[in-house]
Amino acid sequence: MERFVTSTMLALVASTLIAPAVAWAEAGTIEGTVAHARGNANLVVYIVSAPGQFPPPSAHAQIDQKKMTFIPHVLPIVAGTTVDFTNSDAVTHNVFSPDNEGYNLGAWPKGEKRSYTFKKPGVYTQLCSIHPEMLGFVIVLQNFYQAVTTADGHFTIPNVPAGQYQLKVWGEKLKKPEKERTFPVKVAGAKTSVNLSF
Ligand SMILES: [Cu+2]
Structure with a gap:
């Protein structure tokens, strides 16, 4: 939970000192589903690498x-x-x-x-x-932009800065090539929807 407090505080500081609302406008939520034949729950969806320190x-x-x-x-x-x-x-x-x-x-x-x-x-x-x-x-x-899927495969990754990223999925029942597969995603607005299937 700490990370949400921190990013909220940073956004407030940024919007106060620099350009109102710009920081929020450029961050978005990645949400969607993962479908996998061996189960949709407890899969980690994450951005492989994001700029900055975490x-x-x-x-x-x-x-x-x-x-x-x-x-x-x-x-x-x-x-x-x-x-x-x-x-x-x-x-x-x-x-x-x-x-x-x-x-x-x-x-x-x-x-x-x-x-x-x-x-x-x-x-x-x-x-x-x-x-x-x-x-x-x-x-x-490497970074905070990660989520664990619910029983039906849904996930939500909030507060992602605008940019082009690679998503990966980790799951205990995924085979190695599945864990290494990358899914490109572009965050350019409030909400980016992706549906990942294997
Ligand atoms: Cu024990």
């Missing part, structure tokens, strides 16, 4: 372990973001990832949490050594 929010992102499930199942963040892993179950949970630099946060009981700061872009599988059925994903990206 400092991580000071507020930590959250993943809960509840009813033997990572919630949310898929979490997109920008590099440098710290994620708090909370345990809301009566049993002890662990969190580890074998991906990229790898980490193991140990084991902790209900009501406690451990944190990890994700420094490098990439996909990090989240696992619990105590409960092999548990599975989640942290997707570390």
Whole structure:
């Protein structure tokens, strides 16, 4: 949520000091749907690369372990973001990832949490050594322009500056060529609609 506050504040500052309403007029929302034969939910739609710097929010992102499930199942963040892993179950949970630099946060009981700061872009599988059925994903990206699809495949990426971009889609069931496929999108107004299908 921090990023929305920040971008709102920046837009207010820009519109006050420079040219009223220009900053808002040039930003738009990308919205649409993703259709995939192996499921439309929990797909991350993101802009591959956007100009500028994207400092991580000071507020930590959250993943809960509840009813033997990572919630949310898929979490997109920008590099440098710290994620708090909370345990809301009566049993002890662990969190580890074998991906990229790898980490193991140990084991902790209900009501406690451990944190990890994700420094490098990439996909990090989240696992619990105590409960092999548990599975989640942290997707570390270059910029804030990202969204996770709902059950019916809808997504909304707000506050995107006007420009030409490449979208990609990540999903745990997508094959490698599907994850590498790019979809060009041009943001030039308040709303840009795209329907992505595989
Ligand atoms: Cu567990």
